[in-house]
Amino acid sequence: MDNNKLSRAGSKNKEQPSKTPKKKKKKLSGKRIFWTLFFTCAIAVFCAIAGYLYISVNGERLYQANKDKITVNETSKVYDRNGDLMGELSLQKSDPVKSEDIPKLLKDAFIATEDKRFYEHSGVDLWSIGRAAVKDVMARSKVEGGSTITQQLAKNIFLTRDKTFFRKATEVSIALALDRNLTKDEIITMYLNRIPFGGQIYGIKEASKYYFGKSDLNDLKVWEIATLAAMPKGPSKYNPLRNPELSMQRRGVVLSLMADQGYITADEAAKAKAVVYNYEPPKKKQNYQNFMDYVMNEAEDVTGLSEDDLNIGGYKIYTTMDANAQKVLEKEFADASNFEKSKDDQPVQGSMVIMNQENGSLVALLGGRDYERKGYSRVTNSRRQPGSAFKPIVSYAPALETGNFDMNSQLSNKKQCFGKYCPGNLHGYSDTIGMSEAITKSENIPAVWTLNEIGVKTGFNFANKLGIQLTEDDKNLAMALGGISKGTNTLEMAQAYSAFANGGKFNKAFSIKKIDGSDGKPVYTHKDKSEKVMEESTAYQMTEMMKKVVESGTGTKARIDRPVAGKTGTTQSGISGLKSNRDVWFVGYTPELTAAVWMGYDNPDKTHLLHNSSPLAAAFWGKVMKQALENFPAKEFKVPDNVKQPEPPPVEETTEHVSGLIASYSPDTQTVSLSWNGSDSGNATYRVYRKESSEADFSLLLNDVSSTSAEDMGAVAGLTYQYYVTAVSKDTGTESDPSNTVTIQVEGPPEEQLPPDENTGDNGQDGNTDQGQDGNTGNNPGNGDQGNGSDNGNGNNGNNNGNNNGNGNGNGNGNGNGQQGGDQGSGPGAGTGNGNTDNGTIVPPDNGSGGSTDTGSTGDGTKKPDNIGSGPFEDGTNP
Structure with a gap:
């Protein structure tokens, strides 16, 4: 072996230290274990005895001191948004x-x-x-x-x-x-x-x-x-x-x-x-009870305290309630005239929520006409289908959000099916319709078509972001028309629409600003938390379109002296052969507040359905909000910076034109006959529009008329109607400008004439005055000197004069407020006749083949039901 290697090996062995011998472990003796266990047990026993004695003595002391008491704290108190006492939790x-x-x-x-x-x-x-x-x-x-x-x-x-x-x-x-x-x-x-x-x-x-x-x-x-x-x-x-x-x-x-x-x-x-x-x-009347109950439920959630704790803990709870708005709500809910009358003791119910969109604070709420303490509140407990009020949430706003649509985009309005789902329109069909007009008229086909274009999942997710509770079963096109399995409530709908009013920012509704303990120390303080759920431009365009709904569409009854945007909603009975409704809604907002209204029966069936549609809810909304806003400074809707106004679509030229419209009424058949000059091309169908004198707007009476004449068999005696006709091109679906407007007064049955008197001129035939259309003039020759008979009506142009020509002096005055005035003059000088008053004449509905039920209106003394389909949703179909 190499000597160098041996040398290194020897050196290495010398460098290794010697190993230290291991110490022997001490064995635990039985004596040590005994004393360890003894002292451990002794300490444990001592602690247990001491603890038991403490618990016993302390418990005995507390028991003796408090056995006759429930609490020594004062009752908890609840305050409104201005710090004024609402009530005590006695x-x-x-x-x-x-x-x-x-x-x-x-x-x-x-x-x-x-x-x-x-x-x-x-x-x-x-x-x-x-x-x-x-x-x-x-x-x-x-x-x-x-x-x-x-x-x-x-x-x-x-x-x-x-x-x-x-x-x-x-x-x-x-x-x-x-x-x-x-x-x-x-x-x-x-x-x-x-x-x-x-x-x-x-x-x-x-x-x-x-x-x-x-x-x-x-x-x-x-x-x-x-x-x-x-x-x-x-x-x-x-x-x-x-x-x-x-x-x-x-x-x-x-x-x-x-x-x-x-x-x-x-x-x-x-x-x-x-x-x-x-x-x-x-019933025990207590102001603000529903709001206070809502507050207590929220207090349990945000503090973790039990209801019992809150009742007897001496807390001071500061809320967001506006006392004036809540009083207005309770007053109007107590007024039976605001609700459709029921046939029996099951009343038509309602629910309304008013909130401040800027921070989500609840201003007022009420969940029923007969709400009792800790009772059934339809604000949160009742869930109903929202009808067309859901269209902005699930179809139109998410479509705008994609960037592929704007408020002037042309949407398909053809009669069509989407797979097995075949919704229908109320106002007829055309190739296309602008998004704004589709919302204003509450057409169904465009809403379903739009949801189909953007994808059901897109609409579903957007509604979830707005706080609507949906299920997997709702992922279908019926969702576009409010066909959702669990339904929704006024709290969720107000929250959702508040995001449109708040420039695309969503705030969850809340009712408590802060809670202080009995010692004055804060227990809970609300923190505002806004979430951006849509672009500001989307919210702005939705507001612009829904303003037109209130200005000239299905929500005109909600108009007040402030800017209003909103949407109506109606769900039909779904019962074959019954043209009635289950639910009516109006959800809207001003620049200051957002509110949602629902009306309907708790347990709808064949005998418990609504005959009115969404204008009933819209009218209630307007009546409440006009008063509720008194303490809120007026504002205008904000126009966002750098928002480009969508370009209006080019106006298509059309050669279609309708002229020469004339009308006549036959008392024998009780029918109004209409005829007109057809379009120049001859390649068109016609739409006939009608307006009774008490109504604000024209509504579609007949659609797809192929000839140049039509009959209105639904006219009621004693009322005055206006008509116009438009032509719709079969090639493009474009609708022409309106024809000339004709006015016709539907006469009632002839009245028995009194025999002439030698001192009395024959009575002039009185004109009928129905809500004040231009009066008709009638001439009746008689024997005697000239006499005059007049009817005085109420309304737009409400004086109708009838002249009697004869030989004899006699004046007959008839005052008619409704169907027709009286016909009697007596004596050579003057005489009077009193007319019959007709309040509440029913105009039969025009039954369409399904379609939105958002077009009815209620005038003074005259009610015109809406056009309705046969399904549970507003399209008149079952999904």
């Missing part, structure tokens, strides 16, 4: 009920539901606490509580409402003290007399009186007992008035528990589960 409770006056089954129901080991533990059930902890760990969230009935009672007589470990420990200490000082029967009796049952209702007797009208608890039936026993788990959530479906579901759980534990039979449980709650508590 408790509503009866005198305590003695144990012998509480049925055993009632006690058993609460024990079965809340604490089935009630008679076995000593106030705290360690087994239940352990079981709940295991379930919470497995679910990684709190899914089950371990509080006993005794602990719940302890919580209700405790002094503070803070959420801390020490509060829970003290709750346990009071529960142990309660169990030491009271019998089990005394505990369950005290518990039933003190627990909350929703709103400010406290105690079993007050709950029985409020929810069932029964002061004697022995009168409660099994299903009523179970309904009350279902409430402690969630007094608001399982309130039978406010949430009848959830209450019924929870009642079923309670009845199953009672049957499983042998308190009732399975047959009794099944029968009690099937009962539907329909009790209505006596």
Whole structure:
């Protein structure tokens, strides 16, 4: 071997240090283990004894100090947006009920539901606490509580409402003290007399009186007992008035528990589960009640406090409510004349939400004409199909957002099907129609066509961004016309439209600005959070188009003395042969506020449908908003900077023209006959438009008329009508300018003439005056000197004069307000005749083959129903 290598190897071996010998581990002796365990146990026992003594002494002290109290805090108070007191959350409770006056089954129901080991533990059930902890760990969230009935009672007589470990420990200490000082029967009796049952209702007797009208608890039936026993788990959530479906579901759980534990039979449980709650508590008028209830629900959500905590915690809750707007809303909801009259005791209901679009603050809301404390609020609990009011949300705004459309874009308006879905129009068809005109007239084909062009998913996602709750089942073209499975409500619709009013920024609605505790320290403060959901130019164009809806379209009844943009909506009955509506809507906004109105029956059926359409809701919207805006400085809609105005489409020249329109009326057939000179090309069909004198605008009467004559068999005697005709090119679908307008007064049946008198000139035939169209003049020759008879009507040009020519002096004056004036003059000098007044003449509807029901209008004393189709949506079809 190389000597160098050996040298290096030897050197390397010399450099390695010697290994240190391992130390021997000390063995734990039995003596050491004994003393370690001894001192550990001793310390644990000492801590346990000390803790137990502390809990016992503290619990005993608190029990003795508070056994006759529910709270030492003052009642919580609620304030409006100006800081003025709205009301106090005062408790509503009866005198305590003695144990012998509480049925055993009632006690058993609460024990079965809340604490089935009630008679076995000593106030705290360690087994239940352990079981709940295991379930919470497995679910990684709190899914089950371990509080006993005794602990719940302890919580209700405790002094503070803070959420801390020490509060829970003290709750346990009071529960142990309660169990030491009271019998089990005394505990369950005290518990039933003190627990909350929703709103400010406290105690079993007050709950029985409020929810069932029964002061004697022995009168409660099994299903009523179970309904009350279902409430402690969630007094608001399982309130039978406010949430009848959830209450019924929870009642079923309670009845199953009672049957499983042998308190009732399975047959009794099944029968009690099937009962539907329909009790209505006596009405107690309290201002702002619906708004206050909404506030309390929101307070529970944002603070994590229970309703009971909020009731008795001495909190000061500052809200966004405008007192004037809320009072106006409550006043108009109480006025029956604002609602269609029902045939029976089921009234037409309504809901309205008003909010400030700039920050999402709720200004006023009301969820029913008969709203009671913690009652059923249609603002949030009722969901109905929105009809055409959904078109801007799901079709037109998302189309503008793609950048491929603008407010003047031409949309398809041909009669067509989309697969198996075949919607229809009300005002006929053409090759194309501008987007603005399509919204103004509320045509259906363009809305469906547009959604089909941009894709259902695009419209679906856009509606979700605006806060509308949709499901996967809604991903179809019927969505364009408001055909959504779950429906929506006035809160969601107001939120959605507020983004149009707010330049494309969406704010979630809220009602609480801040909450201060009883010590004056802030508990919660709202923070504004806007989200951009569309381009400013999209919101601007939607506003411009929806302004025309109110100016000259389906929403004219919503016009007030401020700028208004909005959209009507109607859903039809869907019942074959019934031309009536389920729901009517108007959702609109001014530069200051956004509001949504819904009207309809809670349970629509063949006998409970609306005969009016969306103008009813639009009129209500205008009536309320005109007053509600009194305290809001007037503004104008903002025109965004750098928004390029869309170029209007080129006007197509047309050779079609209609002239020479004439009209006549036949009393025998009660028909108005129309004829006109046809178009020059001869390649056109015709549309006939009609306007009764009380109506603001013309509406389509007949479509696709192939000849140059037509008949109106729906004219009513005593009314005055105007007509014009247009030609529609078969090649281009372009509609011509209107023909000349003709006015015709439909005469009533001839009246019996009085025989002439030697001193009386024959009576002049009175002209009919219906809402003031130009008067007709009639001449009636008689024997005698010239006499005059006149009718004075109300309206635009309301004086109709009839002249009698004869030999004799006689003046006959007839005042007609409605169908026709009186015909009588007597004596040589003067005489008077009184006319009949006709208020509320019904003009039969024109039945189209489906189509939007957004064109009706109501005049003074005359009502013209809308044109309606046969399906549940506004297209007159089933999807």
